[in-house]
């Protein structure tokens with residue numbers, strides 16, 4: 001297997017420059033670009049080729065239902081949530097041009113389940129990098145609403161069969177955050193003879 005010619009710099013730049021994007025422009029995202037990124041996602045490494053990842057591209061009608069679940073989760077019994085806070089919660093789910101829910105197929109064997117989760121994390125990273133390479137920002141979030149039973153029902157995911165491991169929002173970035181600093185490499189890497 002040969003790397004594509006002249007690919008090192010673009011690939012390394014993509015890896016180093018990708019950032020988690022929290023705010024998106026309203027412009028729609030090219031659907032073909034999302035499909036290409038999902039194709040990249042399913043090329044994640046996968047020990048035993050269990051094909052453990054599942055993706056749901058969630059439109060705004062369904063998102064509106066999930067947003068109401070998110071509002072409910074933030075509401076204390078008997079105390080209505082302040083309007084602006086509720087609107088902010090709704091906006092986080094409704095404003096991004098794309099929402100992709102990622103789930104992993106449950107496995108009775110804990111060792112395989114662990115490997116499958118690792119593969120799903122690789123799939124999400126492939127997705128994010130492939131989106132970024134096409135100019136699209138994204139964010140992997142493990143929001144509380146992702147694990148709510150009603151969310152599973154709305155998305156048509158059987159919690160006995162699959163576990164939701166992330167909500168991935170995507171869109172053209174409205175702002176790119178500064179790079180969160182990483183420690184010096186030599187504090188994390190040891191070299192043994």
Ligand SMILES: Cc1cc2nc3c(=O)[nH]c(=O)nc-3n(C[C@H](O)[C@H](O)[C@H](O)COP(=O)(O)O)c2cc1C
Pocket residue numbers: 018019020021139140141142143179180
């Ligand atoms: C498993 C996982 C869950 C995450 N969940 C959230 C989240 O719920 N909310 C959020 O703002 N960012 C979330 N992130 C993104 C991280 O905050 C982000 O990767 C980190 O700040 C480093 O920034 P960078 O991705 O731009 O390098 C998550 C990342 C991972 C890997």
